Amino acid sequence: MTPDVTPSTAVLTDKAAVAQLLRDMSLLLQLQGQSGFRVRAYDIAADRIANLPQDLGAIVTEGRLQELQGIGPGLAEKLTELVTTGRMTAFEELKAQFPAGLLELMKLPDVGPKKVAALWSELQVGSVEDLERACKDGRVRELKGFGPKSEAKLLDGIAVYRRARGERKLLGDALPIAEGLLERIRQAPGVVRASLGGSVRRRAETVSDVDLIASAKEAGPVLDALANAPGVATVIGKGDSKCSVRMVQGDLQVDLRVLPDEDFATALHHFTGSKAHHIRLRNLGHEKGLKISEWGVHREDGTKVPVPDEATLYRLLGMQEVPPELREDNGEVEAARAGKLPEDLVTLEDVQGAVHAHSTWSDGRNTLEEMARAAQALGLKYLTITEHSEAAIHAGGLKVDDLKRQWEEIDRVNAAVPGMRLLKGIEVDILESGALDYADSVLEQLEVVIASIHVRHSMDEDQMTRRVLAALDNPHLHILGHPTGRLIQSREPYALRMEEVLERARERGVAVEINGKPARLDIKSEYVRQAVGRGVKLVVSCDAHRQEDLKNLAFAVATARRGWARKQDILNTRSAESFLAALRER
Template sequence: MQAGLHPCSQGITFAPVTPDVITSTVDKAAVAQVLRDIALLLQLDGESGYRVRAYEMGADRIAGLPQELGPLVAEGRLESLPGIGPALAEKISELVTTGRLGYLEELKAKFPPGLLELMKLPDIGPKKVATLWRELQVGSVDDLERACREGRVRQLRGFGEKSEAKMLEGIAVYRRARGERKLLGDVLPVAEALLEHVKASPGVVRASLGGSVRRRAETVADVDIIASAKDAAPVLDALANAPGVAAVLGKGGSKCSVRMTAGDLQVDLRVLPDEDYATALHHFTGSKAHHIRLRNLGHERGLKISEWGVQRDDGTKVPVTDEAALYALLDMQYVPPELREDNGEVEAARERRLPEDLVTLEDVQGAVHAHSTWSDGKNSLEEMALAARALGLKYLTVTEHSQAAIYAGGLKVEDLQRQWEEIDRINAAVPGVRLLKGIEVDILETGALDYPDSVLEQLEVVIGSIHVRHGMDEDQMTRRLLNALDNPCLQILGHPTGRLLPSREPYPVRMEEILERAAERGVAVEVNGKPARLDIKSEYVRQAVQRGVRLVVSCDAHRQEDLRNLAFAVATARRGWARKRDILNTLPADSFVAALRARR
């Protein structure tokens, strides 16, 4: 086992130990860490201080053993150790001999997967983790970073501004050590603000984001900005002195690299003569695999393509005014940045069959999937309506959680009826935007929906989602979703794989079967734009489009600001080659509702 890794909080298990090898060295520190993890989870679960202390003391005892742990387990002598009773001895033996501990798995299932990861941050111990979870529902490193930046941690007893600053420093150190990629949704606002700062610099002719940010990849490592100007120095200085820059990592004649305070993010700016701008932008947008394909095509035509331009074999430079001109030189359609992943786009562009009407944010007329203070949202219905109108949206689907989602303030049937009355009042009072009456109904373990059909039939929008029991196996989960899709009241399948970036893997499911059934039943599939979800991912979007599955792009909004998540849903849809006609909420409100009800 790697040093410093917690075996259970990282999804790592011990290799099963058989009786004939149990006398070999067993990692006492790792076993002790598992016991400490249990103590923390018991504390969070409201268990008595006595039980918590028993596991903490047991962890100390195991970690401090002068002899090897294996022989004690093999010979059944664990109970001879002070503070190790029968129950604790049984659990230690199970862990050492099987490589797993069922009791820990049961405890872990009650809390977010990223909670134990907080223990790896510098100066964060069990008591602090427990307080952060109880008081602020901080369940991951990302949650903690947001809480610190929003100034919520300093309001807790025993914490303060210095504690917040120290925690942010610790998070940055932790991420540097892991080389962790960052969510597009966290990086893009910073990148776009810096781009505008660069564009306003003296002498800038053109400027754009590049790299994985421009391709709208789910996660990104850093930010690339490409600019053109006659004199690079003032532009490079502008980035070096931009707001939020923590340190200048390097600055030369054409490139400046900085580290931002926000998220410990590295930003690289390159400034070139305008005649080289298009080829440099293409080169630094990537992907590497796509660029290699184009270089090879260029070679076949006697062209050398690089960030410094396009040259013929005789050394003459070919003018390239923009990226479209570069593709034209290769007898190809223009390939949008989101598609440049060498996933068939080169062949399609050469054969003139690349879709030229990919969905855009401007095509979207209404926002799907929004919560308010009626369930677990932060803003009232009227505030959400006004925010949607301010963004130019024509409608907003109100889809609170259903009654089984007690943890999220799920609505009982009588609550729904009262909410419909409020929606009617707001629709009459707020012109220019329409609230649609909907629900995000839980898909229960059997695949049944969490309201009777008689209730669901009265709604304009019915999204069905899985929120609990993610641990079912592939057969069980596939049957669960197929059963839900067979319900004639289900209109939209919400975040179909249940993943949370980077803390929760998708649950096992045969997505091809799910998409086939959705196509057969006429159920739309959600492209969820919440940056930590982006579910379904672009590969599944493309499979859905190929099968004729209807899609919606959604924001999964729990506050006004989340309505902007639509942009990430659109980006994911574009990466999956989805066109305007594939997305139902590009329709006006009445047509959208009619399309949802038109089950095949």
């Protein structure tokens, strides 16, 4: 039976956040010495929630948690409490029995539950600071399964973590929260216009908070809509025109400003930023006798100039309108004044096919048919299926015989899902020598070959550059995948002479991936712009390991736009046949 719980409106519906708490619970139970069965129950539940295709809030509200395999009455009750209140009493009580910094260790690169358990039980390491001292004292290397190299790697990971801690959130984590709140604000009484602002609107890789701008005659009801929104943990402050809250999900601060509609465009522009871009525009305005602020544009005599939209503001300064993604003072002001700013930046609607997707054949969560239908539901016309190759044992890499059997299933799915085409591909590992994991006789049979590095990130710049250049020389390579190997706030890019890599890609006709996985966004926008300037082919990809990841295309497109890429620069804005033809041009 379903536990006697009457669910209220869901507060915490982020499946990744719920799954992480369950894994934290599993770790604490393990440290407490609980039975393996009880520990595994939380790990299994975490996997179920993380890979759930349906909306978690709806399942909880409808009391259907126990329909999920592995979730019994007790766990269903705890999950209901977590999703509807944002906290789990049992977890809070258990967490109080251990050092406050113990779970923080799990946020370090390459540190998992087993390592945390060993460090705690053997050395009483209960925080990042404890671990740093233990490493510097040489105590960690004495533990079974560790050593001097592990010690050095842990210290490097601590340094990376500290640079990111307490600073900014990944765009991929903040944007869904921001868009949900924006929709709520737009439906508030009296709202005329509303928009995202700040670094979220500029689609920066990471953001410190969320800015919302709205116009209405009366601000009160609009501010109340944010203050009373589901998922708000704390109302930080609320005045006549501004409300600031902190969300349960992601500990994210959200600031809403409500102004008269006549001030909406200038306020939106002001709170979109960046600061450097604004300074340039204010100086230009001063030269023209205009004062620009969030409250409007005024002439020297105090007369207010009507500014119905942002395009008008830029016209007043004698320049093209600058898209939000480009407002970083990276040459966009000069280009806009000269009328040379690209006006056909790529859009998500331009993209016809998704590049880089995995299925249950390797480390994906959904079947080929499920991935095909999900892509079609998003309006896409094709999807490149690129499982991992044999060397990627950790990711279920395919042996050649398995790869060929997959081709048969792809043919069946293509017949079963008219209007959607799965392309036969592979994400082949670039080996240490620069060779590709499969023989040329295999690669030449594939429609799409992506080559990526997944191991040995620590090679020096010269070694890594020669490794990538050698891979680009392979005549069967079509796309270079996540070229710098970075994981934002977690793993630094490997050392690489990117200028040489981009030039070799141009010479060989190999496309370079703009990976849309929020933790990667690789290559970054600066390299996109360099690639566009050199005439390098580009693709926007989703790096999808489940259906939901297909939406990562939006983040890839945002990165492409920040790098000044136009529709014509992105190969998968073309039809499937034209896309494949462009890949074959070497």
